[in-house]
Amino acid sequence: MNEGLRSSGANDSFIGRRTLGVENHFNPCKGVHVGKRHTWFRRNVKSFAFMVVLMIFVFLLDSLMVSVFSSIKFHRISNERNSNGGEGDSVAYVHEERSTVEMYSRLLNSASSALTKEEFKQDSLKFWEEPSREASKWKPCADKRYPTSLGKPEESNGYIMVSANGGLNQQRVAICNAVALASLLNATLVLPKFLYSNVWKDPSQFGDIYQEDYFMSMLKDDIHIVRELPPHLKSLDVEAIGSLITDADIPKEAKPNDYVGTVLPLLMKNKVVHFLGFGNRLGFDPLPSDLQRLRCKFGSTTARRFRSREFLRRDYVARGSSKYLALHLRFEEDMVAYSLCDFGGGEYEKKELETYREMHFPLLIERLKNSKPVSPAELRKLGRCPLTPEEAVLVLAALGFKHGTYIYLAGSRIYGGSYRMRPFTSLYPNLVTKETLLTPIELAPFQNFSSQLAALDFIACATSDVFAMTDSGSQLSSLVSGFRTYYGDGHAPTLRPNKRRLAAIFSENSSIGWNTLEDRIRKMIEEGQRVRVRGSGRSIYRQPRCPECMCRS
Secondary structure (H helix, E strand, O other): OHHHHHHOHHHHHHHHHHHOOOOOOOOHHHHHHHHHHHHHHHHOHHHHHHHHHHHHHHHHHHHHHHHHHHHHHHHHHHHHHHHOOOOOOOOOOOOOOOOOOOOOHHHHHHHHHHHHHHOOOOOOOHHHOOOOHHHHHEEEOOOOOOOOOOOOOOOOOOEEEEEEOOOHHHHHHHHHHHHHHHHHOOOEEEOOEEOOOOOOOOOOOHHHHEOHHHHHHHOOOOOEEEOOOOHHHHOOOOOOOOOEEEHHHOOOOOOHHHHHHHHHHHHHHHOEEEEEOOOOOOOOOOOOHHHHHHHHHHHHHHHHHEOOOOHHHHHHHHOOOOOOEEEEOOOOHHHHHHHOOOOOOHHHHHHHHHHHHHHHOHHHHHHHHOOOOOOHHHHHHOOOOOOOHHHHHHHHHHHOOOOOOOEEEEOOOOOOOHHHHHHHHHHOOOEEOHHHHOOHHHHHHHOOOHHHHHHHHHHHHHOOOEEEEOOOOOHHHHHHHHHHHHHOOOOOOEEOOOHHHHHHHHOOOOOOOHHHHHHHHHHHHHHHOOOOOOOOOOOOOOOOOOOOOEEEO
């Protein structure tokens, strides 16, 4: 033991320094232990430092990998949402984990109180009917024959093939234009084809959505129609002979003279032309009255002859609703992101929409780099922001629709899903979509066919007692409102908000009284329901009140 003590003598001075200021009761065993521990520490200080650095590195690497995998997961979810999107898709509820977003909590509480008071009162709501008797004076007359009608030519100059792109509504516009063009060029129309799109992911063809026989018989007195090209033309390479015409070859909303000057010579020479991606390539004015009437005739009537027809409304009524409101709520992720507006979802939502824009709208990003930015507040003030479900439900409540109103929700995937829809469903719980309304067996024939699903939405909206939209610029809303004008006989009201005026109303959300808000919103909707005759250059599909389509009694 003494040897042990002596062997530690070399470290006595060190031990003394460690024991300064303590009582002079030296414990030799403790001194040996401390000395050995310090010697071990000095010998292993490099290893210890290396371990500390290694632990820090591992921690940073772990944080980096979490960030990377989170980003990959976000991009994957975003891509999945985008790949499953498209016209007529189901109204999807995503981001279930988020808390409810309410930009107008005070007004929502006022709306809830107002609906509670109105629930047991007799329903005297005037918005179930069109407000003006003038509307019922306009009657469809596109089928009427006139002495000056062109009629079907005895000889055809050749065959017109059309491959329409886009979703259901874009395709329908293309077909209407093709019908008018066939008459203009004295051509025979081959039953249209639909291009497959990676966006819509729908292989449906004309006969899957429309009734081919009806289409052909309806137009038999106006143009020649065949199901396919004759055998001697099928083998032709239309691109090689210069008869393939794309959108790049035809100006947008081209005039009849453009077609007579460029397309007719090709048709006469090769006996066939193929319009690839033929969309908004025929202007509304100036156009001969007979051609305008023909386009109007097809555009209105075929909407009644979707293969699925009106079973959806009959089924709805059978389930207990005597009348219902259809709402086209345009709040899809692409529209929300493209708008550059703020929707109250905080920093997470802001970053999510920025990421979506970078992935899907590179041209928008480039344009923003070279232009002066407009603030989200200013965009909202100008009426350029899509209406949120919360804003849409406040409009319906202000108009006086009761808590128990049955509402059919049309459209694509709602951005934010249930956390965005909670303010809506809390006021109007009787909300259905085609997916919740129809049984799996009824819906099965349409699944995975976005255009056919869009046809169901069109039918439900077109035949509803009231149709409400949140964006008057959308094709579905435009075509539905035009259909209802044409066939509604003055009893098919459409509610069309003015987003600029509505933004001004909601900007006072912290102080405006509910009664004042009701008055202002009702006046806005009533002004939007005024009977208007189609102006020059405006779409006959949206505004069919014109001599070529409707007659005023």
